[in-house]
Amino acid sequence: MRILHTSDWHIGRAFHGHSTLDALAEVLDALVAQVRDNAVDVVIVAGDVFDSATPAASCYVLLDDALAALHETGAQVVMTSGNHDSAARLGFHSRLLRDGIHVVTDPRTVGEPITIEDADGPVRFFGVPYLEPAIVRQYWPADASGQPLRTQAQTLAHAMGLVRAGMTENPGRSVVIAHCFAAGVDATAGLEREIRQGGIDVVPVGVFDGADYVALGHIHGRQQLTERVRYAGAPLHYSFGEQHKERGSWLVDLGADGSVDARWLALPVPRRLVTLTGSFDEILSPENVAAHADDWVCAIYTDDLPQTEPMRRLRERYPFCALVQHEPAVTVAATERSYAARLRTAVTDTDRIDAFLAHVRAGQGPTSREQELIREVLDDRALAEVLV
Incomplete structure (x- = not known):
């Protein structure tokens, strides 16, 4: 079976005050073309479909258009809710969708697989929506040992126990889809809105043992934790901290024996991101302007004194300047005198x-x-x- 693993669409997220809907629509069109060109059987969206629990109507239109286009390729879609999504709203929306599009938002269903057949038999897809311990305790007051579920690590471990029980009851190859912060990942500072308190909610990778492939979401950069456990990252850049990270998805071939052969499919970047550092005059140099006039620009100027109206002056040369920061090149160490x-x-x-x-x-x-x-x-x- 051929699977495309994507995540963190964040439909409706702004980029420094600018709408990203048109750019995301362009990228998702490219993703649909990849699904068609590579004869993908199943598309996974591992959480954070929307950026807000109350998305605007235009966000639903974009999602519906993307899902309709994916459905027309012949692929099925399995989608889970993330920490940014409203599980209730996304779950209600799922009832309006056509056959072959599966949306998992209810924690009580984590042990119930979505079964999709190929020539080699059934593949069981176990969707695990984002699990907030305080919310799911109404369903699962304690784990198998009687301990209350207080952290996401405990909660996911309990959920994976239910998934493994579902694997036993439903033999076949298995794919787990989850949205969490797994141990060993490299997060983008200031970007991934933390779903942990200090370090207690980091989920050990071993929690996912037993599945043939684990498609994770929440981290916005491509990550391979093991051969079978991966993050695909977001399809669009949402921060200058991500500018050097590729955008794309994992194309996973799941063999008849559960073997995994994964390769990266890069997605286009509608507008490049660049950080320009130097004096204000250097940033406005003809060479820089010629090279980056059409890019999203973060300007960090190092002059000793703040400039007057720096954003206005920068946007005269860089129409897509999104961020300006003043960081003097020479700073004087603070004395003990206040x-x-x-x-x-x-x-x-x-x-x-x-x-x-x-x-x-x-x-x-x-x-x-x-x-x-x-x-x-x-x-x-x-x-x-x-x-x-």
Whole structure:
């Protein structure tokens, strides 16, 4: 059986205030073409179909269009809910879908396989939706040993016990689909909205033992934890932290004996992401503009002082500049004296102004020209006070 493993579509997610619907539609069209060209039997979407529990109507339209196009290829679809999805809404939407599209959102069904046949017999697909311990305790008060389910690791371990029982009752090759943070992954800092508290909700990879293939979601970059346990990542870049990570899916051939042969299918990037670092003038150089005028740009300028209206000026050259940050190349190490301490020791107004400028400029006081202006202003004020 040929399976395409994808995840984390995040339909409706914005990119620094910009809609991603059109870009995602373009990428999903390419994914549908890959399904058709590679004669895929089953498409897996491992959670976070939507980015919000309350997606806009346009998000449902995009999902419906993508699923209809996948259905027309002849492939079946197995989709689970992730931590961003509303399981109730996604589950209700599933009732409106056509045959061959399976949506798993109810934790109580994790041990009940979706069976899809090929020439070598049945393949059992066990969908495990995102499991929030506080919510699923109403169904599973405790694990097999009587321990309350307090972490996602415990909860997934219990769910996989139900899955293995389902494997025993339904012999055949098996595929598990789950949405979690598995041990050993390399997450994108600041991007994957953590579903863990410290480290207690990291799920050991061994929890998934017994399945022929495990299709995971939640991490936005391609990851191979074992030959049989993988993350596909998101089909679109949603952060500058992802800019160097490929977008795509795993094309998995599941042999008659349960063997796994997986290869990566890259997806197109509608608009490249680039981070430009240097002085403001260097970032605006003709060479940079010629190379990156059509890219999403994160500009990190290293000038000593903040620029005036940097975003407006950048967008005159880079229409798709999405983020600007000021990170001075030279910073002065902070002294033990606080700003308040400097003010207490200041004697004159000039001292107070110097202390303020040093505080807001990471230790750098006024320039010589600024010192002249400060003296002129203070002299004028003193003269005015005398005249009054």
